[in-house]
Amino acid sequence: MVANQITQKNRVHLNHKGAVMWITGLPCSGKTTLSEKLRLSLCHKNILTYIIDGDQIRKGLSSDLGFLKEDRSENIRRVGEVAKLFSDVGFVVIASLISPFRKDRDKVRNNLGSDRFVEIYLDCPIEECEKRDVKGHYKSARQGKIKDFTGVSSPYEPPLNPELSLRTSTDNIESCVDKVISYLVKFSHISLES
Secondary structure, three states, rough: HHHHHOOOOHHHHEEOOOOOEEEOOOOOOOHHHHHHHHHHHHHHHHHHEEEEEEEHHHOOEEEOOOOHHHHHHHHHHHHHHHHHHHHHHHOOOEOOOOOOHHHHHHHHHHHOOOOOOOEEEOOOOOOHHHOOOOOHHHHHHOOOOOOOOOOOOOOOOOOOOOOOOOOOOOOHHHHHHHHHHHHHHHHEEEEOOO
């Protein structure tokens, strides 16, 4: 069977259907850590998984963009399109980006359809994010050395109604992964039955 002839119904028989888990939160809230642990857990369950990491995208696909609001919006649009392509062929995509503006995340949701978009908000106080910042970006932003830094000199708009909200300052990573997997099973994005 040719890939574009495989329907969403066929993919359910493969234990999953295409979906995009959009992990959003402040810098250093735990997005990359959660993404990697989640990918590992899903791969062990034979779920086709692909991570789109904001830092990696900025080095390649969006290397021509800066951090002004318009550039951030274009970055999110591009990532949304790539995520849709992978989701269309049955991958469970883990998009790990700050994506600070609700409007941009909502556009991705509308493009994908709410049945395939799972917004996961990492609710972590900025003080905790700063403690985790081994690169010193928060400090540099507070000193004016980094412009348009989310959480300091540029706003972050938390989701109003995310599918999941995880408290990464108090919950351990394994607990967060379990909550995401449970959500994906409950809403039939994946099946753990063989």
